[in-house]
Amino acid sequence: MSHAAYKKIALAGATGTLGSVILKELHESGLFEVTVLVRESSVQNFPEGVKVAKVNFESLDSLAEALAGQEALVSALATLAISVQKLLIDAAVKAGVKRIIPSEFGVDLINPKARALPVYAGKVEIQNYLGDLAAKTIISYTLIFNGPFLDSGLARGLFFNFKERKAQLFDGGDQPISVSRLATVGKAVRRVLTHPRETADRAVRVKDIDVSQKQLLELAQKLTPGEKWDVQLVDTAELEREALQQIKENNIGPLTMYNLVRRAIFSPEFGNKFENVHNEVLGIREITTQDLEEIVHSAFVSK
Template sequence: MPYQTYKKIALVGATGNLGAVVLQELLASNLFEITVLTRTSGTSTGPPGVKYIKVDFDSFDSLVTALEGQEALVSTVASAAVQAQKLLIDAAVKAGVKRIIPSEFGCDLHNVKTRDLPVYAAKVEIENYLSELAVKGVSYTLVYTGPFLDWGLRNGTFFNFKGRKAELYDGGDQLFSTSRLSTIGKAVRRILTHPPETADRAVWVKDIDVSQKQLLKLAQALTPGEEWEVKEVDTAELEKQAREEIQKKNIGPTTMLNLIRRAIYAPGYGNKFQRVHNSVLGIRGMTEPDLEELVLSIFGTK
């Protein structure tokens, strides 16, 4: 079947940190007819030009009805809802949706070490399911982006700017690929306008490769004369503790987070992308001055 740009797009997770930015990018392009699926208890209004449908996400029939006539489905649901995407995917298949982009947007799960971390079990399950469906003619695209750069800086992923504290994982020297939310939004848009190049595969995008120490140095430059509390943390130990907690069914608030830290910062986990699809997806990326400007824009007036 010949590919063409998808026009009718269903978006799930549009009120989340990433989903809101993806929605803005799709809207700004003026290329798509966008339908946002929301929970029956959620909001049914938003930016002009967007159709909102309230859906029972536990009902196959409700999902099928909402997805009928849609050409592509983009999911940006939070990690806790990743496994629930299976019903959504089944409904999309039944409704005749041509392309599915699941909520991936993170570390490289083609790396065997990362793929083995329990925190990614639900994503791996969805990936395997989509791979099986592709044999039956259902098209999909996985998007690996590394951690969210701007969101991560604002929310303490890399260090605690307000508290002037930092934990350097495995020395803090490992380069990892990272992307801004707006860059991910652009990648999604280009996937929808470049179906042949992105069909039934994973794509990798990034703004820049950076280390935790580099980010910390930029932050410390904005706090001259102030003392930072910096300590080193071994992610191998974090993984060991997390697996023990999972085995004992004693999962705490940081159990899964520590496994994500292992994937982002530990050498050998595919965190520095060796090949990317930036050119196909129209991603310019960032220079070091761009990165300095971003850090300054977030922390410079604090």
């Protein structure tokens, strides 16, 4: 296996919330030749210097042809497209790609309780598949765990509802959890690609800061002086029980899988506060409390 920094990088999912940030980081670093894989029907424009390969994501030969000559593959495909990754990985093996970074970018799925949740079954399957391939091919892999996205999580109501002044505090809201901004994850991807030896065939964990839901809510309430917030306490164990029952009865609703994600993020049993991180080797500095206040303020102003 080569341990030199990778230069030719293929990126799948480059138009998504995270994928676009990863693309920006890789492209603007000037360290890589980036090729984005897009659907044949795509009319998306990309920055000058970024190569575009239109592919059929359901065709092994189409994907392998696009990946020929690439040294690494980064997948930022959305959760609903995780099933596409197996064929993408097979194509990478066929094309001789050396490193794969699959679409993880969330909770620590080395934690056995998190791995057991049905919402992560597809990701766990991909992890196991990569482990098997690494033992018998030139493929190596890196799993990146970064906790929930701080900035987009605030924007999308993961921690509370800014606009309606509503908050659900999960399991009391006191548990510190490791969170990362999208840009931090983009930087982690870049550093993995320039540090192949240190990151081969393993999981790496990064974070911007450990913060509790209550701390975030207090910062939000400071920005809305005199306004009353509707705060409710929610037991994530109950969310899990209800979700598993819905899955058992084939009565899956719009919140079924999301509630399992909430369980994994906010319950202390799921390893969501990273004790051992790889920030140093990946050149990532944790943010300060003042930085956190500014991030929450930016999310508030955008509402």
